[in-house]
Amino acid sequence: MGGARAEGLSAVPDGPGGRPLPVERLTVLYDARCPLCRHLRQWLMKQRQLVPLDLVPAASAEARRRFPGLDHAGTLDEITVVGDRGQIYRSASAWIVCLWALAEHRPGAHRLAAPAGRPFARAAVLAAAEYRSLTAPPCGDGDGEGGCTVPGSGG
Numbered sequence: 639m640g641g642a643r644a645e646g647l648s649a650v651p652d653g654p655g656g657r658p659l660p661v662e663r664l665t666v667l668y669d670a671r672c673p674l675c676r677h678l679r680q681w682l683m684k685q686r687q688l689v690p691l692d693l694v695p696a697a698s699a700e701a702r703r704r705f706p707g708l709d710h711a712g713t714l715d716e717i718t719v720v721g722d723r724g725q726i727y728r729s730a731s732a733w734i735v736c737l738w739a740l741a742e743h744r745p746g747a748h749r750l751a752a753p754a755g756r757p758f759a760r761a762a763v764l765a766a767a768e769y770r771s772l773t774a775p776p777c778g779d780g781d782g783e784g785g786c787t788v789p790g791s792g793g
Contacts, residue, residue: 662692663722664739665704667713668733670695670771676718682736687738716767730759 649786666682668675679693697711705720712718719727719735727735730750738747750759 652723659723660688661721661723661725661735663692664735665692665694665720666736667694667696667701667720669714670698673773674766674769682740685743685769686741687739688741688744691736691739730756730763733763734759735767 666679668679670676682693694704696718697710701708702710702714708718708720710724716729719730719732721727721735734747734750737743737750740747743775749755
């Protein structure tokens, strides 16, 4: 996303001449227990993608295999997107990078990434989180030990 260093983004590895390397693929870790998350997964899959999106249930065996060093309990708390060069996007930045990957929504993603658009992106994430808290089953006992049963996680 143009090398922007916004809240929720990790450092982008540098290529030749210190320029950021392009993002060629993104993995979206979504909460498979959440009806809204599953709906958004389906919506993302139907969109024309400029950057391919892999949609993987958060904290699943596949997510743990792909990203062994990631805080998987945290990926159940907020949307997380991982770039193919190790970039990590969370919360509003994750939503923005998902839109940026889509042909019809890239201009909107650029508007949301700008300082004037960030409050709107943040409000959308907060609204989604509130809806999710009302519709997704509770996760574990709050100890952060990943007590959720996630499809494909093996328990």
